[in-house]
Amino acid sequence: MRKQIAAANWKMNLTLAEAHELIDLLLQQPLSIEAHQQVLIATPFPYLIPIQQKLANSQIKCCAQNIASTQNGAFTGETSAEIVNSLHINYAIIGHSERRELFHEDHSVLALKVNQALAHSVHPVFCCGEPLAIREAGTQNSYVETQLTESLFHLDAEQMKQCIVAYEPIWAIGTGKTASSEQAQEMHAHIRAVIAAKFGSEVAETVSILYGGSVKASNAIELFAKPDVDGGLVGGASLNAVEFAAIINALK
Ligand code: PGA
Secondary structure (H helix, E strand, O other): OEEEEEEEEEEOOHHHHHHHHHHHHHOOOOOHHHHHHEEEEOOOHHHHHHHHHOOOOOEEEEEEEEOOOOOOOOOOOOOHHHHHOOOOEEEEOOOOOHHHHHHHOOOOHHHHHHHHHHHHHOEEEEEOOOOOHHHHHOOHHHHHHHHHHHHOOOOHHHHHHOOEEOOOOOOHHOOOOOOHHHHHHHHHHHHHHHHHHHHHHHHHHHHEEEEEEOHHHHHHHHHHHHOOOEEEEEHHHHHOOHHHHHHHHEEE
16 A cells, blocks of 8 residues: 655744644654554754654654755755755655745746755655636646646656655635545546556556645545545644644544
8 A cells, every 4th residue: 555644734833842842742642653654744944853853753754845956055045955865854845835836936946856855865745736716717637737747757757656746726725625525536536647647557556645735633534535645735734733643543
């Protein structure tokens, strides 16, 4: 069975003291994390080391929220995949819709970020997903396909297997409006078919495809029960230890 993954995306939230408190509370919850399951927490960069240390005796791993598109050099304020890897962090979110929209990250920059991640043993958690206008026009499948082809399809099959895809319809992020489990399944099956057409079905069956967009304890079981939904990328609800623990325990 491919990995079932619950990934927390803290975004730009929590002081360090609050982050410690949240992890303490999370570790007090009854968590069942099996060998085919993975829990990730994408913290702000400065917290990667302290939170990773705190998680050392758990099965939970830290994840970066972004990485640079270049290897190193005069790029003030950026953090490279090489730096992230040197902290023993092996996951990074790439292409979150907030990065695409607010920081103007386009397909080609994201392709470079994916290359940097893979060159430094960092698994990309590659985000895709359509805005509301595209969903209303009914063209979401080709929109998401373009996001995948433009930023991932230069990879070889072995590299593609290192990637995790997160489908996050923009109209569902932070809005409390979740895609229905049927809408999620339909898109996840499409994404898997697109990956299969390019890389073959063995690769497509290996890649975990997470759903993101207002995942909560109350909808996680139904979403994760769908055959092509391999877990979730969770924003708001991951800031609550009890909610996030329930989401972890909803993994297949
Ligand atoms: P949300 O965010 O769970 O708060 O909708 C998800 C995300 O942006 O990754």
